[in-house]
Amino acid sequence: MKIGVLGMQGDIEEHLATLEKLNVDAFRVKSSKALDMIDGLIIPGGESTTMLRLLKLTGLFEKLKNMIQKGLPVYGTCAGMILLSKKIVSHAEQDSLNILDISVNRNGYGRQVESFEADLSIPLLGNKPFRAIFIRAPLIVKMGKDIEILASYDGSPVMVRNGNVMASSFHPELSGDLRIHELFLRMVKNASYR
Numbered sequence: 001m002k003i004g005v006l007g008m009q010g011d012i013e014e015h016l017a018t019l020e021k022l023n024v025d026a027f028r029v030k031s032s033k034a035l036d037m038i039d040g041l042i043i044p045g046g047e048s049t050t051m052l053r054l055l056k057l058t059g060l061f062e063k064l065k066n067m068i069q070k071g072l073p074v075y076g077t078c079a080g081m082i083l084l085s086k087k088i089v090s091h092a093e094q095d096s097l098n099i100l101d102i103s104v105n106r107n108g109y110g111r112q113v114e115s116f117e118a119d120l121s122i123p124l125l126g127n128k129p130f131r132a133i134f135i136r137a138p139l140i141v142k143m144g145k146d147i148e149i150l151a152s153y154d155g156s157p158v159m160v161r162n163g164n165v166m167a168s169s170f171h172p173e174l175s176g177d178l179r180i181h182e183l184f185l186r187m188v189k190n191a192s193y194r
């Protein structure tokens, strides 16, 4: 099983380090050739506008969208969630992959100085709470009925899934808890992408 971390910008190394702890073959993906090799992809947190620009510049935008539509398992964290969303309400002019039927507000939980941590209940991961780190996180303001909510905070969903696509507004790669990455690996294993 080969897992790619979209390597345009953002906290790529942290995801790779987490995957390494889980003994997975993981590498940075920033070319069409590398995309062809993977069974699953993590889109890291960072700056969604920068990642979007680089995806378009390298011509990977359409190819990646196509692959996800064909069933490639993907997990987007923070800026990754923004890229996967259908609509960015706070920045209506900003394009996105339009994969997940959610609408988000960028920085919906406040600015960098308003970053915070919270213990989340994620039933899919068992009883032990998950320490979630939110950094200029997107706020989900609207979503379609097919979206599965895996975790909520303060009355809004913060981790969602639809089929092969999962997204969280927080950063699991920074908390040292491996359970969300493990969950994603199970999704990849069960997927029939290849």
Ligand code: GLN
Pocket: 044, 045, 046, 047, 048, 049, 077, 078, 079, 080, 082, 106, 107, 135, 136, 137, 138
């Ligand atoms: N606020 C950033 C954006 O809009 C996302 C922040 C993050 O990924 N930690 O792209």
